Amino acid sequence: MIEHTHKQQLAEPIWFLQEAALIAANEWLQLPADAFSALTTAAAEIRADEALSKLAQEGRALLFPEDGAEISAYRPEVSEWIKRTGNKAAQFIPLVLISGLPRTIEQYERSGIPAEVLVHTLSDLKLWMEHYYRKHGSWGTDIMWLHHHLTFHLFRLGRLQFCRSRFNGHMVVLRNTQTSEVVVMAEGGISFRSDGLIDGTGGRFEASDNGGDAWQSELQLDDAGIRGHRIDADGYASKAQTVLSPREDWEILLRDGDAVLDIHIAADGKLDIRESAESLREAGSFFARYFPEGGFRAYVCTSWLLDSQFRQLLAPTQNIVQFLNGFRLFPSVNDGTEGLKRIFDGQLYADWADAPQDTSLRRIVRQHMMGGQGLRDMGGVILPDDAVWQQL
Secondary structure, X not given: OOOOOHHHHHHOOOHHHOXXXXXXXXHHHOXXXXXXXXXXXXXXXXXXXXXXXXXXXXXXXXXXXXXXXXXOOOOHHHHHHHHHOHHHHHHHHHHHHHOXXXXXXXXXXXXXXXXXXXXXXXXXXXXXXXXXHHHHOOOOOOOHHHHHOOOOOEEEEOOEEEEEEEOOOOEEEEEEOOOOOEEEEEOOOOEEOOOOOXXXXXXXXXXXXXXXXXXXOOOEEEOOEEEEEEEOOOOOEEEEEEEEOXXXXXXXXXXXXXXXXXXXXXXXXXXXXXXXXHHHHHHHHHHHHHOOOOOOOEEEEEEHHHOOOHHHHOOOOOHHHHHHOOOEEEEOOOOOOHHHHHHOOOOOOOOHHHOOOOOHHHHHHHHHHHOOOOOOOEEEEEOOOOHHHHOO
């Protein structure tokens, strides 16, 4: 157990850089010996330098306020702090993130959440430090995403991670109370391309004011019914409007601002569909027990793994296809590079003929890119009672 009190913090502002504190933290983090040694060395260097020590204290104050206020790790002040850490950012970031661990442990203990859930959740730091090492040849991480793990928002349950969040997909999910039909529609005011994707996806624009074919979505809900643009099974918006009536037969299941559980896929192991289904079942029980006030309306995910193009590129038995088939897809604006970076170890190619072909996925995606196509992230929704997951 990490001894951590407010009095100790006041007495020793950089307690989290002390070797004893890091050793105690690593009982939970379980970092490889080389990675842990690199962090303790970096911490010693920061402790020995007054300016660097103050910079570390400042980072902790930004990321873990004393009043326990919930803050974003992506706000401008944090970005500015990272810039000031210079070429030591990849060492400062994990050390300051680890400083939030004592409070996280206390939150788990108060809530009665098993310690093994915390250990499993924190294993992401090891994965991202290993990723950084493969890319740069030194230990560290520049991933602020890990702040969610240490602020009681994200939990790893089996194969998948679940983050308490609010929906911001700019879509509306509706269900007919008589037939149980579920329809996804776009919120109003979204600029779509002629192909049904959001304008700007993959860096391509069709803005109508430049002579392009982009169009603006509309959504009207009144006593007569619901009029809007339906999202098809592959996640593309239709320019033609659909009318759902009578209005009283349609209930809104999900809209921007509603509480959701955001699904993320940890970067270890294969994406097994049955393991994913088991994670969803575990999440249903977990959040009902430990966050009964959450009111979570759905599971959501935005990922390159939900790119519906994989239905044509890969066999239907492939894990990626089986996974994305469990979601109700919707378009999401992005540059389309995340999937390529994951598939090709962070590399993008001016000439995709130069890309490696040492796996079947790389061969297929390489050919796809050589044909002038691209990948894209797409969004997806799983409703709590979706049968496709319950049958696995």
